[in-house]
Amino acid sequence: MGKMLELKDLNVYYDAIHAIKGISLEVNQGEIVTLIGANGAGKSTTLRTISGLLKPKSGTITFEGKDIAGSKAHEIVRNGISQVPEGRRIFAEMSVMENLDLGAFTRKDKDGIKADVKHVFELFPRLEERKNQIAGTLSGGEQQMLAMGRALMSRPRLLLLDEPSMGLAPLLIKEIFNIIVDINKAGTTVLLVEQNANMALSIANRAYVLETGRITLAGDAKELAASEEVRKAYLGG
Amino acid sequence: MEVTHQVLQQLVNGISLGSIYALIALGYTMIYGIIKLINFAHGDIYMVGAYIGFFAITQAHLSIVPALIISFVVTGILGMVVEKLAYKPLRHAPRISVLITAIGVSFFLEYTSMYFVSPTPRTFPAIFGDVAIEIGGIVINGQQMLILGITTILMIVLTYIVHRTKTGKAMRAASFDTETAQLMGIDSDRIISITFGIGSALAAVAGVLVGVYYNSIDPLMGIMPGLKAFVAAVLGGIGILPGAVVGGLILGIVEAFVSGFVSSTFRDAAAFAILILVLLFKPTGLFGKNTKEKV
Ligand SMILES: Nc1ncnc2c1ncn2[C@@H]1O[C@H](COP(=O)(O)OP(=O)(O)OP(=O)(O)O)[C@@H](O)[C@H]1O
Ligand SMILES: [Mg+2]
Numbered sequence: 001m002g003k004m005l006e007l008k009d010l011n012v013y014y015d016a017i018h019a020i021k022g023i024s025l026e027v028n029q030g031e032i033v034t035l036i037g038a039n040g041a042g043k044s045t046t047l048r049t050i051s052g053l054l055k056p057k058s059g060t061i062t063f064e065g066k067d068i069a070g071s072k073a074h075e076i077v078r079n080g081i082s083q084v085p086e087g088r089r090i091f092a093e094m095s096v097m098e099n100l101d102l103g104a105f106t107r108k109d110k111d112g113i114k115a116d117v118k119h120v121f122e123l124f125p126r127l128e129e130r131k132n133q134i135a136g137t138l139s140g141g142e143q144q145m146l147a148m149g150r151a152l153m154s155r156p157r158l159l160l161l162d163e164p165s166m167g168l169a170p171l172l173i174k175e176i177f178n179i180i181v182d183i184n185k186a187g188t189t190v191l192l193v194e195q196n197a198n199m200a201l202s203i204a205n206r207a208y209v210l211e212t213g214r215i216t217l218a219g220d221a222k223e224l225a226a227s228e229e230v231r232k233a234y235l236g237g
Numbered sequence: 238m239e240v241t242h243q244v245l246q247q248l249v250n251g252i253s254l255g256s257i258y259a260l261i262a263l264g265y266t267m268i269y270g271i272i273k274l275i276n277f278a279h280g281d282i283y284m285v286g287a288y289i290g291f292f293a294i295t296q297a298h299l300s301i302v303p304a305l306i307i308s309f310v311v312t313g314i315l316g317m318v319v320e321k322l323a324y325k326p327l328r329h330a331p332r333i334s335v336l337i338t339a340i341g342v343s344f345f346l347e348y349t350s351m352y353f354v355s356p357t358p359r360t361f362p363a364i365f366g367d368v369a370i371e372i373g374g375i376v377i378n379g380q381q382m383l384i385l386g387i388t389t390i391l392m393i394v395l396t397y398i399v400h401r402t403k404t405g406k407a408m409r410a411a412s413f414d415t416e417t418a419q420l421m422g423i424d425s426d427r428i429i430s431i432t433f434g435i436g437s438a439l440a441a442v443a444g445v446l447v448g449v450y451y452n453s454i455d456p457l458m459g460i461m462p463g464l465k466a467f468v469a470a471v472l473g474g475i476g477i478l479p480g481a482v483v484g485g486l487i488l489g490i491v492e493a494f495v496s497g498f499v500s501s502t503f504r505d506a507a508a509f510a511i512l513i514l515v516l517l518f519k520p521t522g523l524f525g526k527n528t529k530e531k532v
Binding site: 051052053072073074077078082083085089091092093094098101102103105106150151154 | 403406407409410413414416417418419420421422423424425
């Protein structure tokens with residue numbers, strides 16, 4: 001299993017605010033890696049930097065051997081990294097189908113796109129029932145499914161997920177996390193950002209803990225879940 | 238009978254004028270939709286379009302349709318160049334800087350044009366001057382037919398582009414949420430450029446049509462229609478394409494009625510009275526949803 005994504009000494013600023021302070025992390029092909037941490041730790045900033053929405057001040061981002069730190073967001077999708085952003089950010093005024101079509105914006109293979117729509121509907125049957133519905137009228141859970149389906153439509157090799165559990169009922173969170181495991185089993189590598197550390201650690205291979213812009217702990221997900229430090233800080237005892 | 242007749246006649250005049258406002262308002266609203274900029278230079282782009290059409294007809298001796306096409310293409314490219322040079326470097330600057338730049342671009346276009354084409358108004362050659370049809374006493378003259386025909390075609394084409402093509406989908410996605418559009422692989426810089434191109438090209442057509450309609454063009458001709466098209470866009474709900482069309486038509490009709498039944502002195506005041514009323518009672522415009530505010 002080769003290294004797929006590697007961040008090295010990454011520093012990201014919002015003007016004067018130093019949000020990411022020299023973090024390094026890696027994701028190997030086939031893994032689920034989770035990045036957990038409290039509000040404002042810098043989790044979304046990290047994902048947004050990988051996706052090219054933010055430019056790091058220094059450090060490198062290597063994806064499949066290629067330095068992508070200087071690439072633009074729309075090029076990074078073409079390279080095989082897709083993101084489900086925090087808060088879903090679906091195109092609320094468009095239909096479910098149009099959202100999925102936009103997810104396939106980088107592609108031209110009509111038959112392949114059709115097959116992938118079918119695949120997304122198999123993962124999320126609720127979306128198929130609502131394919132002509134205006135996306136803004138979907139429930140929170142359905143919107144999360146749509147955001148995930150849309151991200152899969154570009155056929156990413158690496159999927160970035162930013163707090164997919166946000167605002168969802170426990171049962172639905174379980175459903176979503178089962179699907180993340182399925183997506184991973186089907187061959188997509190996953191970098192999962194979560195505040196729900198319990199759930200995230202339960203499906204991840206490895207984990208990083210982020211605190212105010214620094215990685216403070218890293219290791220095997222099961223071991224971290226068992227460690228005193230993580231239990232106290234993130235798992236409610 | 239006499240009154241109904243006059244009302245209908247003013248309606249025809251109003252719709253003709255309103256179609257022109259609609260064409261300009263579409264560009265305003267598309268550009269606002271995608272970069273949240275009130276492009277104060279938009280009226281001047283329209284003026285440049287009118288001059289390009291004028292020279293195509295008088296110097297190159299082209300007929301109206303090729304002149305419209307040339308003006309459409311050249312002004313569209315000009316819009317893209319202006320965006321690239323003036324607005325693109327300010328993509329992450331505060332909005333006020335961009336607004337001030339737009340005012341600067343406006344002056345630049347006005348006074349550069351004056352330098353090259355002189356401030357004296359030019360007489361636009363008469364086109365379709367002797368053509369007219371009469372339906373039940375209501376006269377639709379050749380210029381009005383031209384205006385209605387061309388704007389209808391352009392609106393159908395624009396609707397098709399925006400709703401059926403990949404670029405159109407990307408435009409809608411980027412104006413709804415530029416960042417997420419980028420996460421789909423959409424090159425937002427390219428989409429912004431295309432939007433300026435289309436918006437400017439539509440304004441250029443409006444400029445040529447106004448030249449045909451009023452027979453006179455000058456380097457400051459864009460100021461008033463620019464403001465009025467802005468009012469039309471706000472009236473319809475800025476950022477919403479059908480809103481710009483309806484807003485433009487309403488404005489045109491109101492102006493025709495005011496000048497036909499009250500006095501043409503009050504024509505311009507009507508537009509600004511509408512603006513004030515909209516801002517007081519429905520600031521989001523006729524088609525605007527109050528909930529549209531982005532999180
Ligand atoms: N657009 C911005 N401008 C300025 N500062 C920002 C901006 N976005 C985030 N920050 C700051 O950067 C830091 C990291 O924010 P980030 O959104 O990455 O945190 P997070 O770990 O994703 O938090 P949450 O769990 O609440 O989503 C915070 O201190 C935040 O205030
Ligand atoms: Mg976050």
